Amino acid sequence: MAEKKKLNQTGKASRHKVNHNTTNAQPHAKKKDGSCAYAKKCGGCDYQGISYEQQLEMKQKNLKKLLSAFGKVEPIVGMKDPYHYRHKVHATFDCTKKGQIVSGTYKEGTHEVVDIVSCQIEDEQADAIIQDIKGLLRSFKIKTYDEDTGYGLLRHVLIRKGYHTGQVMVVLVLGSPILPSKNNFVKAIRQKHPEISTVVINVNNKKTSMVLGDRNITVYGKGFIEDELCGCTFRISPSSFYQVNPQQTEYLYEKAIACAGLNGKEKVIDAYCGTGTIGLIAAKHAGKVIGVELNKDAIRDAITNAKRNDIHNITFFNEDAGEFMVRMADKGEKADVVIMDPPRSGSDEAFLSSVVKLSPKKVVYVSCNPETLARDLKYLTKHKYKVMEMTPFDLFPMTKHVETVAYLLRLK
Numbered sequence: 281m282a283e284k285k286k287l288n289q290t291g292k293a294s295r296h297k298v299n300h301n302t303t304n305a306q307p308h309a310k311k312k313d314g315s316c317a318y319a320k321k322c323g324g325c326d327y328q329g330i331s332y333e334q335q336l337e338m339k340q341k342n343l344k345k346l347l348s349a350f351g352k353v354e355p356i357v358g359m360k361d362p363y364h365y366r367h368k369v370h371a372t373f374d375c376t377k378k379g380q381i382v383s384g385t386y387k388e389g390t391h392e393v394v395d396i397v398s399c400q401i402e403d404e405q406a407d408a409i410i411q412d413i414k415g416l417l418r419s420f421k422i423k424t425y426d427e428d429t430g431y432g433l434l435r436h437v438l439i440r441k442g443y444h445t446g447q448v449m450v451v452l453v454l455g456s457p458i459l460p461s462k463n464n465f466v467k468a469i470r471q472k473h474p475e476i477s478t479v480v481i482n483v484n485n486k487k488t489s490m491v492l493g494d495r496n497i498t499v500y501g502k503g504f505i506e507d508e509l510c511g512c513t514f515r516i517s518p519s520s521f522y523q524v525n526p527q528q529t530e531y532l533y534e535k536a537i538a539c540a541g542l543n544g545k546e547k548v549i550d551a552y553c554g555t556g557t558i559g560l561i562a563a564k565h566a567g568k569v570i571g572v573e574l575n576k577d578a579i580r581d582a583i584t585n586a587k588r589n590d591i592h593n594i595t596f597f598n599e600d601a602g603e604f605m606v607r608m609a610d611k612g613e614k615a616d617v618v619i620m621d622p623p624r625s626g627s628d629e630a631f632l633s634s635v636v637k638l639s640p641k642k643v644v645y646v647s648c649n650p651e652t653l654a655r656d657l658k659y660l661t662k663h664k665y666k667v668m669e670m671t672p673f674d675l676f677p678m679t680k681h682v683e684t685v686a687y688l689l690r691l692k
């Protein structure tokens with residue numbers, strides 16, 4: 281999962297123009313040379329001013345340094361068009377001392393909002409919706425929230441968009457549950473953007489740097505959107521984890537499933553399963569799948585996703601993956617394939633040692649951090665596993681982040 285990142289555009293001359301449809305005079309997203317106008321203030325993109333080709337080379341070089349002890353690193357799978365790939369877009373709202381409403385991201389290390397009209401890595405439609413929400417605030421007498429005083433209403437806007445379905449969810453994060461003239465507000469924003477399929481108010485009245493609060497109130501549509509990945513349909517709620525770059529995610533998951541080499545009979549564990557994405561895709565090709573995940577909301581989404589896709593050979597457990605695996609190993613249970621997709625901190629010894637005890641023929645490790653991947657591969661390769669293939673995928677152009685699928689086989 282990457283942080284919100286911004287990019288500097290070099291080497292690409294023509295991009296589509298965004299129709300911002302806004303009356304506010306705003307700084308433009310691009311400088312004349314095509315580079316990002318917010319680069320200095322925003323600081324979100326690690327690879328500012330570096331061509332995409334070079335970025336991929338840098339990632340490859342770093343992966344080679346970290347992973348070549350375990351075998352060959354395949355060439356990184358980059359994007360044909362590395363711009364506007366983020367399908368989850370978040371903007372913080374604020375008001376300057378001069379009374380101008382601004383929306384965007386915090387300037388690095390500060391609580392000052394950089395006013396961003398359109399970001400080169402964010403979905404253009406999402407950015408346009410945010411601008412139009414900004415344009416509507418005054419006429420609806422909606423004030424932005426002041427973090428220090430707790431006065432005002434609108435804190436953040438979060439947009440999520442299905443890549444294949446095109447469904448759009450707008451989440452208005454408010455300091456209190458009441459949005460004045462909410463029906464007219466929804467009507468006004470939908471008039472400009474009929475593609476919006478649901479609008480949710482999220483109540484966050486805490487002094488916190490977390491974007492979302494606990495309570496969601498659906499004011500238009502179903503309160504969630506759906507998207508498709510590798511032939512399965514997934515529900516995305518305001519706080520569900522769903523990869524921000526669905527286009528590349530599809531390649532990543534396809535690779536993970538291909539590495540698992542399923543023939544319809546295997547018992548597969550999908551560890552750190554989130555909303556069940558990888559496990560559900562795998563279930564179509566496996567005998568039985570067990571998904572395990574710590575986050576209770578994600579498990580709820582996973583169960584819904586299983587029903588939505590009419591998949592019955594999968595069971596989800598809401599538990600620490602390490603503890604779950606230790607128990608399985610202690611009971612003497614077996615698994616044919618373990619697919620694991622841990623967070624950036626990687627896995628832990630409890631988990632890895634039980635993988636060794638369970639002794640699956642194949643381990644497919646989907647990693648978002650090559651450093652912890654290297655650490656965990658070191659453990660597994662010391663304990664009768666051999667790395668057969670490592671394929672990196674660029675899910676986060678303009679940032680330093682990279683995903684890798686490593687496939688290990690048990691030695692006889």
Ligand code: SAH
Pocket residue numbers: 521522523551552553554555556557558572573574575578599600601602621622623
């Ligand atoms: N495989 C999913 C999610 C991967 S993100 C997908 O591709 O969408 C990593 C997931 O690991 C998160 O959902 C996080 O909640 C979960 N997680 C973190 N620590 C965990 C632990 N100790 N045990 C189980 N799950 C954990």
